[in-house]
Amino acid sequence: MSAQVLLGLRLxxxxxxxxxxxxxxxAVGVVIIFVELGFLWGILDAQALVATxxxxxxxxxxxxxxDLHHWDKIPAAxxxxxxxxxxxxxxxxxxxxxxxxxxxxxxxxxxxHRIRRVILYAFSPIDLPLAVGDPAPMSAxxxxxxxxxxxxxxxxxxxxxxxxxxVELDKVPLQVSGLATMGPDIxxxxxxxxxxxxxxxxxxxxxxxxxxxxxxxxxxxxxxxQRLLASAPSDVTVMTPQEARARENNSTLKxxxxxxxxxxxxxxxxxxxxxxxxxxxxxxxxxxLGQYATVKAMGFSDSFLNGVILTQALVLSGTGFATGLLxxxxxxxxxxxxxxxxxxxxxxxxxxxxxxxxxxCVLAGWMAVRRVEAADPAALY
Amino acid sequence: xxxxxxxxxxxxxxxxNLLQHRLRLVAAxxxxxxxxxxxxxxxxxxxxxxxxxxxxxxxxxFDIAILPDIYQYLMSVGTINSVDLEIARSTGDVADTxxxxxxxxxxxxxxxxxxxxxxxxxxDDPGSFVRDPDIRAGWAQLRSPHAILADAYSQKSVxxxxxxTDAQIGDxxxxxxxxxxxxxxxxxxxxxxxxxxxxxxxxxxxPSLISIGLVRLKPGVSPDxxxxxxxxxxxxxxxxxTRDELLHDERAYxxxxxxxxxxxxxxxxxxxxxxAAIIVQVLSTEVSNRMGEYAxxxxxxxxxxxxxxxxxxxxxxxxxxxxxxxIVIGALILSFVALRTxxxxxxxxxxxxxMLAISLxxxxxxxxAVIRRVQRADPAELF
Numbered sequence: 001m002s003a004q005v006l007l008g009l010r011l012x013x014x015x016x017x018x019x020x021x022x023x024x025x026x027a028v029g030v031v032i033i034f035v036e037l038g039f040l041w042g043i044l045d046a047q048a049l050v051a052t053x054x055x056x057x058x059x060x061x062x063x064x065x066x067d068l069h070h071w072d073k074i075p076a077a078x079x080x081x082x083x084x085x086x087x088x089x090x091x092x093x094x095x096x097x098x099x100x101x102x103x104x105x106x107x108x109x110x111x112x113h114r115i116r117r118v119i120l121y122a123f124s125p126i127d128l129p130l131a132v133g134d135p136a137p138m139s140a141x142x143x144x145x146x147x148x149x150x151x152x153x154x155x156x157x158x159x160x161x162x163x164x165x166x167v168e169l170d171k172v173p174l175q176v177s178g179l180a181t182m183g184p185d186i187x188x189x190x191x192x193x194x195x196x197x198x199x200x201x202x203x204x205x206x207x208x209x210x211x212x213x214x215x216x217x218x219x220x221x222x223x224x225x226q227r228l229l230a231s232a233p234s235d236v237t238v239m240t241p242q243e244a245r246a247r248e249n250n251s252t253l254k255x256x257x258x259x260x261x262x263x264x265x266x267x268x269x270x271x272x273x274x275x276x277x278x279x280x281x282x283x284x285x286x287x288x289l290g291q292y293a294t295v296k297a298m299g300f301s302d303s304f305l306n307g308v309i310l311t312q313a314l315v316l317s318g319t320g321f322a323t324g325l326l327x328x329x330x331x332x333x334x335x336x337x338x339x340x341x342x343x344x345x346x347x348x349x350x351x352x353x354x355x356x357x358x359x360x361c362v363l364a365g366w367m368a369v370r371r372v373e374a375a376d377p378a379a380l381y
Numbered sequence: 382x383x384x385x386x387x388x389x390x391x392x393x394x395x396x397x398n399l400l401q402h403r404l405r406l407v408a409a410x411x412x413x414x415x416x417x418x419x420x421x422x423x424x425x426x427x428x429x430x431x432x433x434x435x436x437x438x439x440x441x442x443f444d445i446a447i448l449p450d451i452y453q454y455l456m457s458v459g460t461i462n463s464v465d466l467e468i469a470r471s472t473g474d475v476a477d478t479x480x481x482x483x484x485x486x487x488x489x490x491x492x493x494x495x496x497x498x499x500x501x502x503x504x505d506d507p508g509s510f511v512r513d514p515d516i517r518a519g520w521a522q523l524r525s526p527h528a529i530l531a532d533a534y535s536q537k538s539v540x541x542x543x544x545x546t547d548a549q550i551g552d553x554x555x556x557x558x559x560x561x562x563x564x565x566x567x568x569x570x571x572x573x574x575x576x577x578x579x580x581x582x583x584x585x586x587x588p589s590l591i592s593i594g595l596v597r598l599k600p601g602v603s604p605d606x607x608x609x610x611x612x613x614x615x616x617x618x619x620x621x622x623t624r625d626e627l628l629h630d631e632r633a634y635x636x637x638x639x640x641x642x643x644x645x646x647x648x649x650x651x652x653x654x655x656x657a658a659i660i661v662q663v664l665s666t667e668v669s670n671r672m673g674e675y676a677x678x679x680x681x682x683x684x685x686x687x688x689x690x691x692x693x694x695x696x697x698x699x700x701x702x703x704x705x706x707x708i709v710i711g712a713l714i715l716s717f718v719a720l721r722t723x724x725x726x727x728x729x730x731x732x733x734x735x736m737l738a739i740s741l742x743x744x745x746x747x748x749x750a751v752i753r754r755v756q757r758a759d760p761a762e763l764f
Contacts, residue, residue, distance in 0.1 A: 025662065028655055035651060039644045046640075064487060064496050072487075100451035100459070117453035157638055170451075186640055254538075258641065260718065261426060265648055268419045272655055275412035276662070282405055283666045335647060339640035367404065 004304050008311030011288060022280040023319035026361065029273020030324025031331060033353050034345060036265030038332045040258065042343035046185035047252045049342070051244035053130045053182065056092065056212035057221055058228060059244050063237045067251040068244065069187050073207035078233060082211065085227045087219035092129035093208035095122035095199055101192065102168035105159035116157050119188045120148075120169075122199030122206075129212035132180040132193065141178025142195040150176050153183035154190025155340050172202075184340050213238075270356055277316055277364035281309060285371045292372050305372045313365025317358045324357075325350065391690030395698055398667060398691070409663040413703025414710075416656035421711040421728070421736055423649045427642065428732075429724040434635045435628045436563055437502070440513040443479065444604050445611065446627045447594035448620040454634055455483060456500075456568045460590035461619055469596055472614050474607035476599045479510040480591040482580050485569055489549035490540030497539050500565060500572040501550060503580025503592075510595060516574060519559035523576045531557045534564030534723040535571030542571065550583045564723030653743065660699050660747035667695060668754050675755050689752050696748030700740040708733065 012019050045052070050068050051059060060082060062072040082091045101118040123129050125142035132138065132151070141149045141163075148169060150161045166173045169192065182191050200206060215224055221240075228238045239247070253259040285292065292305055329345055336343040399406050432439075437455060438446075447469060449459035466478040482503030489496050507517050519530040529550070531542035540548070546557045550573070563572050581588045598607050604623040611621045622630065636642030668675070678688050708728055715726040 025658075028658060032651060032655065036648070039648075043640070115451045117451065155638060189638065260721075261422065261645075264422060264714065265419060268415045268652075271415045272412055272659070275408050275415075275659070278408050279405075279412075279659075279662050279666065282408075283669075286666070286670060335644070338647075339643050341640050367408070370404070 002307070004307035005311045008308040009315065011284070011308070012312055012315055019319065022284070022316055023323045025276040025280045026273055026316050026320025026357070027324035027327060029269050029271075029276055029360070030321055030353060030357055031327050032269030032272060033266050033356065034269075034324065034328035034349070035331055035335070036262045036269060037349050037353065038328070038335065038343045038345065039265070040262035041346065041349060042336065042339070042341040043186055043258055044249045044252055045342045046183060047187075048245040048248040049183060049185060050094075050130070050210075051241040051248060053132060054212045054241045054244075055129055055131050056090075056214040056241075058213035058215075058225065058238055058240055060091065060211040060213060060228070060232070060236060060238050061209070061244075063235050068248050069185075073209055074211065074236060075207055078236060079208060079211040081231065082213060082228060085224065085231055087216055087224035087227060088213055089216040089219075090127055090214045091211045092124060092127050092214065093196065094129050094210050094212060095196060095203075095206050096120065096209040097203070097206070098188075099170050099192070101158055101190075102171070103157075103159035104161060104165055104167050116189065118154070118158065118169075119191045120194060120199070121191060122194045122196045125195045127214075130182075132182045132191075133178075137178060138180060138193075142193060142198075144175070144177040145198065147175040147177035147194075147198075149178045149180045149193040151182045151184075151191035151193070152179040153181055153340050155184055158190055183342060186341075270360055273320070273357060274360035274364050277313065277320070277361045278367050280316065281313060281364055281368035282371060284312065285309065285368055289371075302373050306369045309369050309372055310362065310365045313361040313368070314358065317361035320361070321354050321357045325353075387684075387687060387690060388694075391687060391694040392698070394691045395694035398671065399695060399698060405663075409659065409699060410702045410706070412659040413656055413699055414706040416652050416659060417703050417707035417736065417740060418711050418714075419652040420649055420656065420739065421707055421732065422714060423645045423652065424735065425711070425715050425726045425728070425732055426718070426724065427636070427645045427649075429719075429726045430642070430645075431632050431636060433565070433567075433724055435631050436565060437483075438624075438628060438631070440516060440563075441479070441481070441510050441595055442512055442597065443510060443595035444598040444624055445596040445607055446622050446624065447596060447611065447615065448622065448627075449592075450618050450620045452593075452620055454631055455565075456485065460587075460592055461594060462616075463589055463591050463594075465615055465619055466591075466594045466596075468614050469594065469611055472607070472610045474598055474602045474610050476597045477508060477510070478597075479508065479595040480505045480577055481593040481595055482577055482584075482586075483592050484580075484584050484586070486550050486584060488539060488571055488573075491547050491549060491554075493540065495538075495540060497536075497570040499535075499539070499550065500569040501580065501583060502572060502574045503577040504574060505577050509597065513561060515559070515561040519561060519574065520576075522558040523574075523579075525556065525558075526579050526582060527554060527556050528558045528575075528579075529555045530559045530561050530574040532563045532565075532572035533560040534562050534566075536566060539571035551585070553583050555583070562723075566722055653739065656703070656740075657743045657747050660696055660744055661750055663699060664692060664696055664747060664751040665754075668692060668751055672757075688755050692752035692755060693745070693748040696744040696751075697741065700744030700747075704736060704740040708736065 048068065060074065060079060062074045064072045076093055079091050079093050082088055097120050098117050099120045100115040103114050103116065125139045128135050128138060161167060161176055163176050163178050165176045167176055180193050184190050225238060232238060332343045332345055447461060447465055449461050451459040463480060466480065469475050469478055484501050486499050486501045487496055488499035507520050511517050522528060535542055542557060544557050544559055548555055561574060565572055575583060598604065608621050608623055615621060675688055712728040715728060718724060718726045
């Protein structure tokens with residue numbers, strides 16, 4: 001380890017409480033970036049949840065359904081035809097509609113309403129097209145007559161709903177047969193799930209909103225896609241869950257200024273992180289100005305001292321990132337609990353923030369170096 | 382020393398202190414400005430969203446709304462029977478009623494056949510209910526069964542919406558005869574208004590059902606009494622809310638239940654804390670670095686208010702110095718947001734005063750947290 005790195009580390013390590021406070025200053029910027037990035041990422045993840053949770057290689061939808069939150073249907077008969085396409089193991093229809101769920105507590109927690117809009121998904125209990133819980137208990141719960149499964153991640157406006165309870169769905173009392181895990185988004189507050197036979201018993205004319213296509217083992221994805229497209233009517237589109245997700249992200253960002261708003265928040269976090277790092281390095285240099293001047297008087301060059309400062313900047317970026325990351329994990333969990341959105345630190349977002357923090361601390365170090373260069377041995381006495 | 386000369390002296394010394402290290406001052410002001418900018422953007426967008434979610438209701442004069450009991454918000458309505466409006470009139474409290482219909486429909490641009498989603502609004506004869514002058518003027522133009530008014534604030538993806546343009550709602554060809562301004566981009570890419578008699582033709586809905594009934598009360602009738610009378614008279618599948626209750630519920634739902642409102646509130650709290658933390662940090666370093674000078678002032682017999690005043694003036698100058706660029710940059714960004722979304726985001730006098738109050742509060746709090754350390758300045762330690 002070179003002398004300048006060693007000196008930089010020792011200067012920081014000398015006062016551990018101070019190192020902690022300096023790291024916390026840098027961490028403030030890290031937390032802001034993580035929180036704002038988490039908001040944006042969480043909204044995009046939630047909006048595209050149906051695509052993400054699909055247990056298949058393709059989604060078949062009505063072409064006019066430009067995003068995943070409109071209810072353009074596809075005739076069930078058309079979906080059945082896809083079962084005959086070579087390479088397709090199964091096409092699983094998913095029905096969706098919105099219903100009024102009566103708060104079983106009779107509570108009016110937010111406003112005057114007792115009946116809350118909830119999204120109902122219906123599908124086969126044998127082949128679950130969506131990954132919304134452990135398949136075996138989910139299947140068993142869906143098979144129960146006159147019942148539905150409640151999404152435990154729904155917002156609390158629905159009241160306290162537990163399995164075994166009788167709850168009115170569009171004023172028809174039904175039993176809650178189990179709990180699933182899906183979560184709301186920025187449009188919808190909660191979900192319930194029902195078997196397709198139960199659903200079609202109540203809505204005989206209902207048509208699916210999409211079909212989840214599962215391929216036969218060994219089938220070539222691209223070849224099957226071409227076959228599906230060739231056999232699809234002109235009003236039907238075929239896309240992978242990843243493609244549907246990308247389209248949804250694009251549609252969400254276009255529809256609302258949230259991208260701009262949270263991107264500005266991230267830039268703000270970056271600027272604040274850089275400035276805080278500069279402030280702490282400046283203070284560090286000011287406090288050790290005498291020592292730096294002494295080192296200079298001993299004949300060490302400015303570039304040696306610059307190396308010391310940049311080492312400290314890099315160390316602070318690491319400790320600041322670690323502190324910020326730790327805090328952000330808790331902060332994201334808290335916001336996720338408040339909003340019921342999938343807000344969390346991802347590996348991708350973590351790597352992105354780490355790079356941004358290193359860059360900002362190096363910039364701050366470069367700015368603070370000027371203060372060291374001004375250290376004058378003659379001013380020591 | 383009198384208050385004014387004392388303040389002047391404090392500000393002069395504080396300004397000189399801050400200006401000594403220019404780069405550091407710029408960095409500190411940038412940090413504070415960014416935190417205040419973040420706060421300003423969040424406050425403005427939150428306020429604009431609060432206003433926008435009730436924009437359609439704001440276009441109407443009414444005292445009470447009759448809604449289906451499954452009503453959640455404007456785009457999740459359900460229906461009530463139009464007979465309910467007759468029942469409402471029979472209570473004796475009601476001067477007039479108005480049927481308002483809303484439905485999300487497919488809009489097809491012609492001749493490209495590009496499809497988008499559209500909020501179709503059906504209205505009765507405006508009478509004394511419609512406030513918006515464009516809608517009142519446009520009503521007279523809605524003579525043909527295919528005539529509609531288009532929202533001038535619709536998104537570009539909707540295609541041309543100038544009067545004289547033809548398009549398609551569902552399978553029915555429509556003709557745009559006028560425009561109004563609404564801009565409910567979070568419900569649909571565009572919005573249109575049709576007469577209620579034609580609304581059902583576009584949607585295929587049952588003409589005996591309406592989405593929302595608006596009620597105007599006779600002069601002197603209290604909304605609370607009328608609400609109680611209506612609840613007694615109307616079937617149990619209806620929800621009766623006064624205008625204030627409806628607007629409050631609509632806003633509360635969007636800002637307290639929906640995640641974007643919660644996220645904006647959290648961002649505002651974080652931005653406030655960060656702004657205060659930066660001021661504390663800068664002042665703290667400043668006080669530490671200038672302990673000798675403060676001790677010298679004390680040795681020279683300077684009053685404590687003068688010594689403290691310097692610290693508070695520095696805090697105030699930092700807060701105000703950060704506020705100016707935050708407002709300038711914020712105004713530019715908010716104009717861009719308003720241009721893109723038609724949200725009423727702008728830096729007006731009210732927002733400026735709010736930001737000034739926040740900046741000064743943060744500065745005073747940060748200053749108060751730090752300047753107590755000045756007390757420790759001891760002239761005996763100078764030499």
